[in-house]
Structures are given as structure tokens and as C-alpha cells.
Amino acid sequence: MKKFLPPISLRTFSCIVSIATLVLYNIPFFGYVVDNTGDNLGEQILLIASLGVIMLAVNFMMTYLVVWLMRMAGRILLAILALINATAVYFIVTYSVIIDATTVANVFNTRYSEASGFFSWPLWLTILIIGVLPALFCLRQPVVVGKAKQLLINCGSALAAILVVAGLNINQTLWIGQHDTELGGLLQPWSYIVNTCRLASFEMEEKTEAIPLPDGTITNHEKTVVVLVIGESARKANFYLYGYYRQTNPLLAKQQNLKVFQAKSCATYTTAGTKAILEPKNTDELYEILPNYAFRTGVDVSWRSSNWGEPTIHIDEYLTNEQLGQQFPDENPYHDAILLRGLRERIESSPKDKVLICLHTSTSHGPNYAVKYPKAFEHFKPVAQNVEESQKDVRKLVNAYDNSILYTDFLLDSLINTLRDMKDWKSAMIFISDHGESLGEDKIFMHGLPMRLAPKEQYEIPFLVWISPGFRQYKPQLPAVLDQHYVFHSVLNLLSIQSPAYNGNLDIFKNE
Numbered sequence: 001m002k003k004f005l006p007p008i009s010l011r012t013f014s015c016i017v018s019i020a021t022l023v024l025y026n027i028p029f030f031g032y033v034v035d036n037t038g039d040n041l042g043e044q045i046l047l048i049a050s051l052g053v054i055m056l057a058v059n060f061m062m063t064y065l066v067v068w069l070m071r072m073a074g075r076i077l078l079a080i081l082a083l084i085n086a087t088a089v090y091f092i093v094t095y096s097v098i099i100d101a102t103t104v105a106n107v108f109n110t111r112y113s114e115a116s117g118f119f120s121w122p123l124w125l126t127i128l129i130i131g132v133l134p135a136l137f138c139l140r141q142p143v144v145v146g147k148a149k150q151l152l153i154n155c156g157s158a159l160a161a162i163l164v165v166a167g168l169n170i171n172q173t174l175w176i177g178q179h180d181t182e183l184g185g186l187l188q189p190w191s192y193i194v195n196t197c198r199l200a201s202f203e204m205e206e207k208t209e210a211i212p213l214p215d216g217t218i219t220n221h222e223k224t225v226v227v228l229v230i231g232e233s234a235r236k237a238n239f240y241l242y243g244y245y246r247q248t249n250p251l252l253a254k255q256q257n258l259k260v261f262q263a264k265s266c267a268t269y270t271t272a273g274t275k276a277i278l279e280p281k282n283t284d285e286l287y288e289i290l291p292n293y294a295f296r297t298g299v300d301v302s303w304r305s306s307n308w309g310e311p312t313i314h315i316d317e318y319l320t321n322e323q324l325g326q327q328f329p330d331e332n333p334y335h336d337a338i339l340l341r342g343l344r345e346r347i348e349s350s351p352k353d354k355v356l357i358c359l360h361t362s363t364s365h366g367p368n369y370a371v372k373y374p375k376a377f378e379h380f381k382p383v384a385q386n387v388e389e390s391q392k393d394v395r396k397l398v399n400a401y402d403n404s405i406l407y408t409d410f411l412l413d414s415l416i417n418t419l420r421d422m423k424d425w426k427s428a429m430i431f432i433s434d435h436g437e438s439l440g441e442d443k444i445f446m447h448g449l450p451m452r453l454a455p456k457e458q459y460e461i462p463f464l465v466w467i468s469p470g471f472r473q474y475k476p477q478l479p480a481v482l483d484q485h486y487v488f489h490s491v492l493n494l495l496s497i498q499s500p501a502y503n504g505n506l507d508i509f510k511n512e
């Protein structure tokens with residue numbers, strides 16, 4: 001192939017890669033700039049031109065340095081970046097995502113079974129045209145690297161251009177600061193490069209051991225079970241119990257003793273939302289979480305999960321849906337009913353008086369909402385099989401999502417009925433979602449936007465509580481909207497755990 005491609009200088013190669021990066025992968029970036037600057041056309045053109053020059057110079061310098069220093073390895077790296085850039089642009093345009101540290105974390109925390117839902121011909125075509133072809137150019141084009149003097153001249157000139165243009169636009173510092181999250185999340189390839197480094201830094205910090213909470217004491221021997229159900233991507237807006245026009249909660253609507261609270265999540269993605277549900281207070285630190293603390297205090301704790309992303313669980317019994325599927329081969333392990341199998345027998349066989357069951361579900365996780373429930377629950381039709389299919393008709397996506405809420409209704413109703421039948425136990429069920437979900441509003445899908453940018457659909461969540469008759473009384477006055485930290489302290493109350501970590505202000509029940 002080299003016979004048909006005459007060699008070019010590294011400067012020319014770097015110019016071509018820099019221009020291609022600007023044109024192929026950064027149109028959404030400039031679209032955001034246009035949409036969020038003033039009406040003064042002259043100032044708008046100047047800002048766009050300045051940002052374009054800076055981006056060209058930065059990418060030119062990066063390309064030149066990488067190839068000069070790493071040679072073929074550098075070109076392989078550029079080819080990989082082209083493929084990632086193409087994928088990133090596809091998701092930015094299709095799903096209106098911002099590639100920040102949260103998005104990068106979600107990518108690394110997503111299983112193949114979930115990621116495969118995004119695979120589609122438009123995605124593969126995008127990667128082929130603006131990913132594979134540029135990657136082949138980076139790999140196959142003969143390049144004359146040149147000497148160190150040329151490196152200094154070319155990279156020095158690029159750096160000088162960056163400094164001059166940045167200096168001329170010093171008055172735009174405030175605007176850039178106000179939009180830094182969005183600009184950084186749309187800028188390829190720097191969005192995922194910088195945020196991957198940030199994520200690595202965060203994870204290094206989180207590897208430190210959790211801060212232990214003060215010892216607690218169980219104050220009575222009353223047989224008590226609390227089942228905490230952590231919902232996945234369940235948004236308040238599509239629950240009939242919260243005023244949704246569709247009857248998505250036909251069973252729960254008939255349940256006595258079911259309390260419905262207004263609530264907001266503390267984040268728009270699973271890892272942070274789940275952490276907030278399990279931690280005692282809103283903090284960037286990692287304190288001992290609820291199941292670990294209850295277990296250490298003497299509670300019999302079981303965690304059943306069809307999901308992932310929770311902080312490290314330190315208990316004796318952690319069961320995945322696949323493990324439960326081996327115990328109950330007649331149940332589909334990929335529908336969340338598997339989490340309820342054998343639950344009553346598990347509770348009643350406990351050697352302890354206090355039992356905490358945590359169910360981490362995946363019932364409304366996108367993009368394939370339609371595979372999250374059995375066909376018997378496909379009440380709202382027709383359905384989209386994934387978010388991609390819904391681009392032409394978002395109503396199909398909403399139908400599939402609403403069916404997942406209908407299935408959630410069935411699961412929670414079944415759980416409550418099981419607990420009600422256990423007459424020898426005081427019991428409670430708490431259902432709260434880790435975050436909400438966008439279903440095409442303002443052309444936004446899924447979840448994970450930064451909180452200050454996220455629409456309400458991504459953080460307004462259901463918070464449902466059922467308690468057996470005579471078990472506890474609710475406080476007569478609570479804030480109009482609760483957050484996820486009420487779970488920790490309310491569960492301590494239900495389990496009769498006396499602890500310095502308990503905060504009565506974050507308890508929905510009266511103090512016993």
C-alpha cells in the first residue's frame with residue numbers, strides 16, 4: 001500500500017490529523033458554543049475562530065510529539081483515539097451525553113450485557129466512516145519524522161499560537177468558566193483522556209478503607225426484617241402513585257400502609273446514587289455503609305443483586321442473580337423476580353432476631369428496557385427494543401419503560417404480600433431508586449448528566465415505604481422533598497440499632 005502513498009513530512013501529517021480531528025469529531029463542541037453565546041455575530045465568529053485555532057494548534061502539537069517520540073507506537077495510539085473519537089461523537093449526537101468523569105465511570109462499570117444494547121448499524125457505520133478510515137490513514141501513511149530541530153520549531157510555533165490567541169481572548173475567561181463542564185465534555189479527544197485520568201485519581205482515593213462508624217447496639221430482641229429495594233433508573237414521573245396518567249402501579253395502588261414520599265437522588269448515575277442510599281451523610285468521603293455497619297452490629301444481612309456499582313460489601317452473604325439462578329433453575333435469572341425466590345424461607349430460617357435484606361435491582365435499566373420484564377408484562381404496546389430504535393418514535397421507548405415500571409409494581413406488591421404473611425415478624429419494605437431516567441425529553445436519553453445540567457427526570461425518584469401494622473409511626477412533619485440519606489437512619493430505627501451515627505433529623509419514623 002505504501003507504493004501508492006508518497007511519504008509526507010511529520011508536519012503535514014500532524015496538520016492533516018489536527019484538521020480531521022477538528023472537523024470530524026468536534027462539530028457538537030462548536031454547536032454548543034453557537035447555542036450558548038450572545039447575539040453579537042462578530043463576537044461569536046471571533047470566539048469560534050479563536051477556539052478553532054487553539055484546538056488545531058493543541059492537536060497539531062500533540063500529534064507531532066506523540067509520533068516523534070513514540071514512532072509507530074504513537075501512530076497506533078492515534079488510530080485508537082480515532083476509533084474512540086468516532087464512538088464518542090456518535091453517543092454525544094444520539095444520546096446528548098456529556099463525556100465527563102461520570103460518563104467515563106459509567107463506561108467502565110457497564111457490563112457487556114448492557115453495553116450490547118447500544119450496538120446498532122448506525123453506530124458501526126459511524127465508527128467505520130469517521131473512525132476506521134482515519135485510523136487506517138494514521139497507520140499506513142508513510143511519514144518522514146525529521147530531526148529534533150524541526151520538532152522544536154513546529155511545536156514551539158504551535159505553542160506560541162496557543163498563547164497569543166488565548167491572550168487575545170482573556171475576556172472570555174468568565175464565559176469559559178461558566179461552561180467548562182459542557183465544553184470539556186464535548187471536546188475530543190480531550191474529554192475522555194482528561195476524565196479517564198481524573199477517574200483513575202478518584203479511584204485511587206477510594207481504595208482507602210472506609211471510615212468506620214462508631215459501634216452500635218441492638219436494643220431489643222423483637223423479630224424484625226427490613227427489605228431495602230434499590231431501584232434502577234426508576235423515575236417518579238412514570239409512577240401512577242405520583243400522578244402519572246397511565247396506571248403503571250395497579251397493585252401498589254391497592255396496598256394498605258404504603259407511604260409515598262417525594263424524593264430527589266443525590267446523583268444521576270448508579271455508583272454515586274447507590275452510595276448515597278447506603279451512607280449516613282452526604283460526603284465525598286467513604287464511610288462504612290449500611291449493610292456493612294448493620295452486619296458488624298449483629299444484624300443478619302443478605303445482599304441480592306442483578307446490578308453492580310455499589311461500594312464494597314463486607315458481609316457473609318452476597319448473591320448475584322446468576323448465583324440465584326443456579327439455586328432456582330426454573331426462574332429466568334435476568335428478570336428481577338429471581339431476587340425474591342426463596343426470600344421468605346431465607347428470612348424465617350435466620351438464627352438472628354434482626355434481618356436486613358438488600359435487593360439491588362436492574363428492572364428499568366436502559367437502553368433495552370423491553371428485555372427487563374417478562375412478556376406477560378408487555379401491557380403498553382408497541383415497544384422499542386432499545387433507545388436507538390426509539391429515535392423515530394419515542395412513544396415506543398416510553399411504552400417499554402412503562403412496562404418495566406409495571407413489572408416493578410408486581411415485584412414490590414409480591415414482596416409486601418410476603419412480608420405481610422409473616423405474622424411472627426415486624427417487617428418493613430423500603431423502595432428507592434438510585435436515580436431517574438430521561439426518555440427523549442429535549443432529545444436527552446438515559447441518565448448520567450452532571451447534576452447541575454441534568455433535567456428533573458434524571459433526579460426526581462420514587463421513595464415508597466411499607467410497614468407492617470403497629471410496627472412504627474411516621475413523623476407528622478417531614479421536609480416536602482426527601483433525599484436518599486433518609487434511608488440509612490430510618491433503617492437503623494427499624495432495626496432498633498442505637499448508635500452515635502444515627503441522625504434523628506434524617507429519619508422518617510418517630511424515635512422509639
